[in-house]
Amino acid sequence: MTTLTERLDVCEDFGDVFQLVKKSAERSLGQRRAGLMLYLARLPKHIGAFHTVGTNGIVMNRNTLDVITHGARSLREINSYVYSILLHEYLHALGHIEERDVRKLVYDISFETFGPDHPATQIASKGPGAIFPDIVLNELPTDTPDVEVIPDIERNSHKYIS
Numbered sequence: 001m002t003t004l005t006e007r008l009d010v011c012e013d014f015g016d017v018f019q020l021v022k023k024s025a026e027r028s029l030g031q032r033r034a035g036l037m038l039y040l041a042r043l044p045k046h047i048g049a050f051h052t053v054g055t056n057g058i059v060m061n062r063n064t065l066d067v068i069t070h071g072a073r074s075l076r077e078i079n080s081y082v083y084s085i086l087l088h089e090y091l092h093a094l095g096h097i098e099e100r101d102v103r104k105l106v107y108d109i110s111f112e113t114f115g116p117d118h119p120a121t122q123i124a125s126k127g128p129g130a131i132f133p134d135i136v137l138n139e140l141p142t143d144t145p146d147v148e149v150i151p152d153i154e155r156n157s158h159k160y161i162s
Helices: 005-008 014-029 061-070 075-093 099-114 119-127
Strands: 037-041 049-051 057-059 147-150
Touching: 005 075, 005 099, 014 075, 014 099, 014 119, 037 061, 049 075, 057 061, 057 075, 061 075, 075 099, 075 119, 099 119
Parallel strands: 037 057
Antiparallel strands: 037 147, 049 057
């Protein structure tokens, strides 16, 4: 039987990663939610993603994702970043509102799921700079549409690495 760590290492799209987010959150918290959508949008560099309370949408920063996917050393690092961002916003969608509490939950779930040395746990503990120290977020690409809809990330196989 493959572990969640092994499964995260081979994810190729948002749907693959999101399934692991849901599975690890349910294992840790006993909570689950369906029907979420993912939007990629050009956001300020200090915002990795957001979920507006009462909606079914998660908005991820396309600028940061582009920089990470082009600057990462491995698929494991990219998937760990996507996992961490999606888990954070998924927890908000589950009703966990307080930012401090959500950050701790992301760390706890990542630690429980992957262990202390995994990139997802390091990102949850110290932020993306722990894994991507050389990536500069102030030089962001601007040649793609402002918003891209990734409908139903629970079944969509939209690749984020081209």
